[in-house]
Amino acid sequence: MAAATADDLVDQLRSRGVRITAPRRAVVEALVEIGSHVTAETLHARVQARHPDVSHSSIYRTLDLLTELGIVTHVHLGHGPAEFHLADDEHSHLVCNGCGAVLEIDCAVTDPFARTVVDRFGFQLDLRHFALTGWCRRCRPGGGGS
Amino acid sequence: MAAATADDLVDQLRSRGVRITAPRRAVVEALVEIGSHVTAETLHARVQARHPDVSHSSIYRTLDLLTELGIVTHVHLGHGPAEFHLADDEHSHLVCNGCGAVLEIDCAVTDPFARTVVDRFGFQLDLRHFALTGWCRRCRPGGGGS
DNA sequence: CGCGTGTTGGGAACAGGTTGCAGGTGGCTA
DNA sequence: TAGCCACCTGCAACCTGTTCCCAACACGCG
Secondary structure, eight states: OOOOOHHHHHHHHHHTTOOOOHHHHHHHHHHHHHOSOEEHHHHHHHHHHHOTTOOHHHHHHHHHHHHHTTSEEEEEOTTSOEEEEESSOOEEEEEETTTOOEEEEEHHHHHHHHHHHHHHHOOEEOTTTBOEEEEOTTTSTTTTOO | OOOOOHHHHHHHHHHTTOOOOHHHHHHHHHHHHHOSOEEHHHHHHHHHHHOTTOOHHHHHHHHHHHHHTTSEEEEEOTTSOEEEEETTOOEEEEEETTTOOEEEEEHHHHHHHHHHHHHHHOOEEOTTTBOEEEEOTTTSTTTTOO
16 A cells, blocks of 8 residues: 555655655655654754754755655645645644644545535535644633633 | 724723824824734835835834734734734635735525634634635645646 | 733744856767 | 766855844834
């Protein structure tokens, strides 16, 4: 299946004609190790732990490249920086405005809504790229909070 | 309903103990005139047309104040700057990743989905604060756009 | 009208992200 | 195995959107 190792991904890059460099390999490895969302900054720190010379431009450029190739996507979880992750996992995010908790929800939950929107407005939602914000059980006004 | 005039709003502010200053009045007037979303920058330009001395800090501070008082809200329409508007209008936004078009959709459309989410996850969505992104009829892949 | 406190303008700081450039390097070719 | 060059890199400057700081100002109570 597609839960690729770093080597798999590097091979995939090479076979698509992408030049393999130390920064690129390091970014791919870090993304695979982390396995879920990371901000560019965190990823940078992680990469620098082993490759101190890798600059943040390279992080961004590599993430761009991987995004173009469909290997990586990013999601905006509210007001903070974008979070990047490997593109093999299709879900949306619920982010609590109160405590910042992130819930992942499967597309099965959102599909009927997306279908309604495309039927009524001809608009194809992409609910994976921006999180849906709101209030979790604990932080919800009148939902058990103070 | 509350489609207030600028004077109404200023009175409301005064009665809530808010000091009325030229920048504040100007911001309120501009928001009422514009009547829909504006970015802080556009609002600043609009205000400066009549009050050239109003600084951008005052724009942001006043918007903050009005937000705290529930008179103004802002929405994030994708990657750009936040858009501010008077809080008397409850709808969500669909923003096309392709052409940037903005559709407004009534809460009636999103309510069933919000109900599903709150039932299944205890999470109370606020679909008004972040736009829903995707692809409009024309830009939709395979949707007729060239 | 005088005063005190909240507000202002201006600019600097900040955060996240992008870009230009000069030099370095992967990997094709022989 | 070496040579070459297009592509890639690190660095630093830049950009946008927003917040912060501070001395001077002015709203509005009395």
